[in-house]
Amino acid sequence: MKTIVFTEIDQIAFIKLNRSDVRNAFNSEMIEELTQTFLALQARADLKAVGLTGEGKAFCAGADLNWMKSMVNFSLDENKKDSEKLYEMFAAMKNLDLPIVAHVQGAVFGGALGLVACCDYVVAETGTKFCFSEVKLGIAPAVISSFVLDKCTPAVKYYMTSAEVFTDVQGQQLGLVNLAGSKDEGTKEFQRVLHLYKESGPVAVRRTKKLLRELSLLNPNQHKDVTTKLISELRVSNEGQEGIKGFLENRKPSWKA
Template identity: 45%
Template sequence: MLKVTEEKNIVIVSLDRPDVRNSFHPEMIQKITETFVGLSARKDLRSIVLSGEGSVFCAGADLNWMKDMAKYTLEQNQQDSEKLFQMFEAIWACPVPVIGVVQGAAFGGALGLMAVCDHVIVQEKTQLCFSEVKIGLVPAVISAFILRKCTAGVMLPLMLSGRVFSGQEVLGSGLVHEVASEAHMAQALGHTISFYQEAAPEALRETKNLVRNVMSSDWSDHQKETTRVIAERRVSSEGQEGLKCFFEKKNPWWKNQAGSQ
């Protein structure tokens, strides 16, 4: 579910469930968390590349996991969402520069993975989407990380609409730093890595830690609020309706209502 390879002082962490578009579930979330906690302790690394095997970077939450969470109690959903938060935080807090390489699609929680990277390169035809509202949920946990880097004025309309957008639309917002053609993705990645290779290793770590510490005031409040909101939404009438209709391939009531107007 996770492929980790290493060359000199560069580690490539690749989501490895291409048969399900690299969607993540509790086991994968735990594995990603443990991997980045371990990599954080290494002082020999200059950069970490976060990528996805196959044609799609990450489709967000695994469908079977979504079926399970629809049956969870409020307390179970709270615990579940806290583990998701901890995964994002493990990447966010990693002192080694993390480069995200995104192709094909990044939906829902996958945008959270992008947000916790320090530099994100997106293939030009990639589809991005905050898909949560379409199924009665809220991009709650990922919002704490996305809004640390991006302005609400740019992200809120995308979160509210749930529409598909491109990397070019949010280039320079903090979520996407480069857009490249498929043929030039490797070149763009190599170019970014080369900058980190030329920097002093301790300076890289200290710079990243400095910025994170400055940005992290009242961080515990973010965790409490975002995990509470998503847990409550999962057991709400809209959340239950949205998840049920999603798997039955039917429109939830709010979509039918919109279509009748």
């Protein structure tokens, strides 16, 4: 892969945006590589979580200028297809049952906010700037909007329509960021949260994330059947039996040994 670096360490997959010369800006190649990577991770039962970072001083500055130049001459249909590819990347992240933890710094602009919104936990370094910059270009944060609104408080709508830059602390208030702190604090928190996922039953974590995603799409009348079915299945599963027995016997379950 040319635009991202993918590594695996102790059952954690790490994805690093690797176009630091352009502040890790999106282009069609990066979108394709990220999409295929997240789709492939769905089948990796041996992994427990994903860590997402960006190389250099900025996490991601949004769209690449050369990519934007090419879009100027696109037809309506070509723009639709191009936008659908971007949406599919975010959907691949959102629908991934593995939890995604991000550590961001510097700048998180434009489409990069879609990446952050699709993560389960986000650490932002002090001084990180966020901006829904699209309206300044005469376009809209359309593709990322549903993912952002699902993650954030309604107050985020102001920033989406005004393109006002906001801080890491404001991002925390909006629900976009979980922890804002120094680089060292961010690194420690990033590692701490990834370790938490390693301590929990991997199937239970995946099934819980999937459940939380599905509940928002279901009629409340369906919640009883869906939730009681899941807990019943997990209680009699190998992982559930091992976890409960480990607790009762005052020992670590096999996945922590």
